[in-house]
Amino acid sequence: MKFLRTIKAEDMEDIATGGAVLGTGGGGDPYIGKLMAQQAIKRYGPVNIIDVDELADDALVVPVAMMGAPTVMTEKLPQGEELINAFRQLEQLLGKKIDAVLCGEAGGVNSTTPFVVAAMTGLPLVDGDGMGRAYPELQMVSFSMHGVSATPMVLCDDKGNSLVLDTVSNAWTERLARAATVEMGGSALLAFYSMSGAVAKKAIIRGTLTLCAEIGETLRAAKSEHRDPVAAIVDKLGAQQIFHGRIKDIDRRTVGGFARGTAKFEGVEEWRGHSFQLDFQNEFLVATRDDEILVTTPDLITVLEAESGMPVTTDALRYGLRLVALALPCNPQWQSDAGIALVGPRYFGYPVDYKSMF
């Protein structure tokens, strides 16, 4: 089996940074995710990344993830044991050895949790995920569009409770897993969406981990060479810079297990005199400039510290922070009718149609 990369503890820095850029404000604290993965790699050894085409068609691939509001995850540092519990329980339930681990989403914690399982099991990690970004609900994956069932799914908490779900739709999996996660204290660990190699080759969004690593490398190189890190990211990703400003108002609340809220900005430099607003539900979903909706999900809205270019998560938003907002094109799978039904602005309650700005 050919490995694209072998990830050592120090390589997690770039991947966590890149995941947080693609994570569009969600997916949890990248620092926590990085620490978890680094600890696991130091203890169990490096993680090998493979291209999905390396998998046999009858191979068994299983994504793992954390569920919950990022604000809660940060307070309840998850243990590798819980992740591996969910993974091993699902393997036992399926009655077949799992051949590779997969990411559910790109985002602070969830682009790194699969590294924990890969390190602990010695299994390769597939270069890809189910979103090419982060999203707040578990049915919001390209896997759903390819008919992959989220169940059987195993959900574990930090107390030793576990659930096996078997549902009639991935939307029902989300509802029941969300209710359990809230009851469990706001975060839980999942193994789900088991699929064959043949299905994975069609159903995943490819190359996400390589892209995460490259984003991290780009930022690091720009900083060490004293170039503008924001400009380097814009170049690397074909992004558009849509605002530069300071947070003047931030409103957040945890609703039904989600971190929802709104951040309002006042412009600086070229955007002085302009207003800007970001609406989020774990992730940034809608960007409004001068009272006009500019970018919506599924296109990516990501926010960087103006000086360092480091990505900022929704729960790190604070009054007075000076930030740059970027829009990035989404993976074309999301632009299909099925994709828009799953993650378009109307699903989240915004009365607008998706229109790509790219």
Place this chain on the structure above:
Amino acid sequence: MKFLRTIKAEDMEDIATGGAVLGTGGGGDPYIGKLMAQQAIKRYGPVNIIDVDELADDALVVPVAMMGAPTVMTEKLPQGEELINAFRQLEQLLGKKIDAVLCGEAGGVNSTTPFVVAAMTGLPLVDGDGMGRAYPELQMVSFSMHGVSATPMVLCDDKGNSLVLDTVSNAWTERLARAATVEMGGSALLAFYSMSGAVAKKAIIRGTLTLCAEIGETLRAAKSEHRDPVAAIVDKLGAQQIFHGRIKDIDRRTVGGFARGTAKFEGVEEWRGHSFQLDFQNEFLVATRDDEILVTTPDLITVLEAESGMPVTTDALRYGLRLVALALPCNPQWQSDAGIALVGPRYFGYPVDYKSMF
């Protein structure tokens, strides 16, 4: 194997009535429960009741029940298929043939749902339950006091979703199952508390189904012989009549999957000029007369129509109804420290100690 009784469809009438008397206002609509059991018995054959001592020590006994607010259960008539799904899934999970079915509680629906499973499977039904009455939360069973785990538990809904729970305590099972039940629309079907024959002989409250049948027979006989049905029940159960009055105010709300509320009465006949109040959470938990707490859980508070002696559930309480309230002594298991911790008035938030009025 010696059968105590063989229950045909027409025998369910008495059992459902008796279950509703012991159900202390909860456990769902006895009419619905009776219909479900009668349909199953007509289709699959009669149900044999056995004494728990008939079971081998290594026999496998599994209780089945519905979970949810009775007000919801009444609107969503459960199908036998969902109950048998939960039962069969648990059997498969345990990897051992189940030898007998057991009631979780005595109450409108839950003293009859096990008849559905017994009829469909041809398995005997054990004469007993886990409460000797009804209670709103699933850890509130004598089984808990004997160290029986509620999990592995299978929970099914009417849509085809199912959960397998494996928890660190029966209180956690309640929390997670309740959250799932609420999300599933307010009612779900359970198979849980699997136990050996040896454990069942110690852990169950014995004779509940026989008592249900006898209560129903007592009421029916009194009516056909034009005797006072309320007096007949008082004699049969060693009950105390604690009030006779009309409902003048009823306040109910569904909170966290429970039907909670308060019913206020004004006295008639010998109780004219006196006031009376019942507090309930699915079941009647506290009776207050003339502003003094008179009866609390775990003693049973049951309410009968003054004329017919028929039991009245909490969700059938209506302005103007003329009712008689009775207090019945609870099973002695509930009077232990462990029993009071599980179901005493303080658990439900009433700032009083349990004091038996018997």
